[in-house]
Amino acid sequence: MSYNDPSRFCYIIVLPDDGDKTSEQHIIRFQTMPDKITDSKSAVFNDAQIIGRSSPLKTYQFSSARRISLNLEFFASLEAKDDEGRNGPTGVYKVKETVNLLRSLVNPNYGSKLISRPRKCILRVGDNIGMSGFCTSVTVTLRGDYPWELYPALAHYASVSLTFEETGESVYSFDDIRLGKDESSNIQRARKFGALDTLAGFQATPVPITANLSNPVFSGA
Numbered sequence: 001m002s003y004n005d006p007s008r009f010c011y012i013i014v015l016p017d018d019g020d021k022t023s024e025q026h027i028i029r030f031q032t033m034p035d036k037i038t039d040s041k042s043a044v045f046n047d048a049q050i051i052g053r054s055s056p057l058k059t060y061q062f063s064s065a066r067r068i069s070l071n072l073e074f075f076a077s078l079e080a081k082d083d084e085g086r087n088g089p090t091g092v093y094k095v096k097e098t099v100n101l102l103r104s105l106v107n108p109n110y111g112s113k114l115i116s117r118p119r120k121c122i123l124r125v126g127d128n129i130g131m132s133g134f135c136t137s138v139t140v141t142l143r144g145d146y147p148w149e150l151y152p153a154l155a156h157y158a159s160v161s162l163t164f165e166e167t168g169e170s171v172y173s174f175d176d177i178r179l180g181k182d183e184s185s186n187i188q189r190a191r192k193f194g195a196l197d198t199l200a201g202f203q204a205t206p207v208p209i210t211a212n213l214s215n216p217v218f219s220g221a
Contacts, residue, residue: 013122013190014101017109023119026101030072033126038069065165068123068131074098076156092154099158105135122190123164130186132170137163 010030017023042064047056076092109116117134124130142155172182 009124009126011124011190013124014105015120015122017116017119023109028098028101033128034070034072036071037125037129039066039129040068041066065168066131066133067136067163067165068129068133069137069161069163070125071159071161072102074158074160076151092151092156095156095158096154099140099160102135102160102162103138103140105162106138120167121164122186124187124190127183127187130183130190131164131166132186132189133164133166135162136165137161 010032012028014026014028016025044061044064045058046061048059049056074095076095104119105121106118108118119134120132121135122130122132139161141159141161143157143159144155145157170182170185176182
């Protein structure tokens, strides 16, 4: 991975399961900004009714979880071998593995605990978004509008819509959000888990799953 590769700053880290030391961490990188990202949050107020007043007073109750929705696309490459080699799956198999990993984000991990919540993730999209949260929705669309035949039994093109909500473990004030402290703190947390923004750090990181959104073709292994 080159120093100027945009995927150094766009990734999803799937953190190990809390309480299960045997669970693994996964990193999914995407090389450019998605075409559309929706970032939403709302405040909830109650109306305080006062006799003789023309309108009620608003009393603040709480704010909802921050919600981020985005869409990622994955293609099989013409150059990639359609097999599962020593360096991991390639071609259409890599598309399938990536889709399965993203689908798994809304499922619990039944390990050493009786009931385990789905995996916590760190989502980073450049310097615009950095958030620790849970994936609450995954929608996979397998596409057939591709101009080549690589392997007829597997889809060559997948579009995956994802929605993440913040964990609520950290709280941020008006000034924290205005100054971007929520983004910077989560980006620092991502570095702790191995998604370093330095070239040396990336050279030491295992080869990740990668999607290219501006020219969305998987590179062969």
